[in-house]
Amino acid sequence: MFSSIRRWASALQISSNSEEVIREQFRTLTHMIPFLYTICVLTAVALMATFMHGGAPSWLAFWLPGSIALLMAYRRHYWIGLRGTDQTASLDSIIRTMRSAQILGPVFTLAFSFIGIGLIGTADAYQQSLSVVAIWITAIASAFCLSVLPTASILVVICSATPLIGAFLYNGAFQMLMLAGIFTVVSAMMLRPGSINTVRLSSKSCAFASVAACVTAFQAVRIASAGSKFAESISCCSSGNDVSPWLK
Numbered sequence: 001m002f003s004s005i006r007r008w009a010s011a012l013q014i015s016s017n018s019e020e021v022i023r024e025q026f027r028t029l030t031h032m033i034p035f036l037y038t039i040c041v042l043t044a045v046a047l048m049a050t051f052m053h054g055g056a057p058s059w060l061a062f063w064l065p066g067s068i069a070l071l072m073a074y075r076r077h078y079w080i081g082l083r084g085t086d087q088t089a090s091l092d093s094i095i096r097t098m099r100s101a102q103i104l105g106p107v108f109t110l111a112f113s114f115i116g117i118g119l120i121g122t123a124d125a126y127q128q129s130l131s132v133v134a135i136w137i138t139a140i141a142s143a144f145c146l147s148v149l150p151t152a153s154i155l156v157v158i159c160s161a162t163p164l165i166g167a168f169l170y171n172g173a174f175q176m177l178m179l180a181g182i183f184t185v186v187s188a189m190m191l192r193p194g195s196i197n198t199v200r201l202s203s204k205s206c207a208f209a210s211v212a213a214c215v216t217a218f219q220a221v222r223i224a225s226a227g228s229k230f231a232e233s234i235s236c237c238s239s240g241n242d243v244s245p246w247l248k
Contacts, residue, residue: 019091025148026094027086036145037076043134044069050130056122105146106155112138113163161187
C-alpha cells in the first residue's frame with residue numbers, strides 16, 4: 001500500500017517526466033493558465049460587484065478581491081508572454097515556472113475560499129449562493145486548466161473544498177450540512193488516484209468544462225433564490241400576511 005502511494009506521489013513530480021513531456025506540459029500551460037486567470041479575474045469582479053454595497057467591510061468586499069484580481073491580471077499577461085518559448089527556454093527555467101504555477105494556483109484558490117467564507121457571514125441567502133458558486137467555479141476551472149500538473153490540481157481541490165466544508169459544518173444548518181456532504185463526495189472523487197489526467201487538456205475542453213460549471217452554478221443560484229422566496233412566503237403565511245407577492 002505504502003509503495004503504491006510512493007509511486008503515485010513520485011509520478012506527480014515535474015522532474016520525473018522526460019524533457020519532451022515537460023516542454024509539452026509547459027506549452028499547454030501557456031495556453032491554459034491565461035484562460036484560468038481570466039475566469040479568476042471575472043470571479044473577483046463578480047464578488048466585488050455583489051458585495052461592495054452590502055454589509056461586508058470594504059476591505060473584504062472590495063480591496064482584497066480587487067488586489068487579487070490585479071495580481072492575477074499581471075500573471076495572465078506574464079503567461080501570455082511565455083507562449084512560443086517552450087522549445088527555446090532552458091529546461092531549468094521551465095521547471096521553475098511550472099513549480100510557481102503549482103504554488104500560486106492553490107494559493108489563489110485558498111484566498112478565494114476564505115474571502116467567500118467571510119462574505120457569506122454578511123450576506124443574504126442569494127448572495128451566499130452566489131459566493132459559494134463563484135468559488136466552486138474557480139476551483140473547477142483551476143483543476144481542469146492545471147490538469148497537466150497533477151499536484152497543483154489536487155491542491156486546488158483541497159484548498160477550495162476544505163475551508164468550505166469546514167464552514168458548512170460549523171454553520172450546522174441542514175442545507176449547509178447537505179452541501180458539506182456533496183462537496184466531500186465530489187472532492188474525494190476528484191482526488192482519487194488516476195482521476196487526474198496528466199495528458200494535455202485542450203482549451204476547448206477546458207472552456208467546455210467551465211461553461212458547464214457556469215450553467216450548473218446558474219441553476220443553483222436560481223434554486224437558492226426560489227428557496228429563499230418560498231421560506232419568506234411560509235413566514236408571511238404563518239404571520240397572517242398576504243403571500244401573493246412572494247409567489248410571483
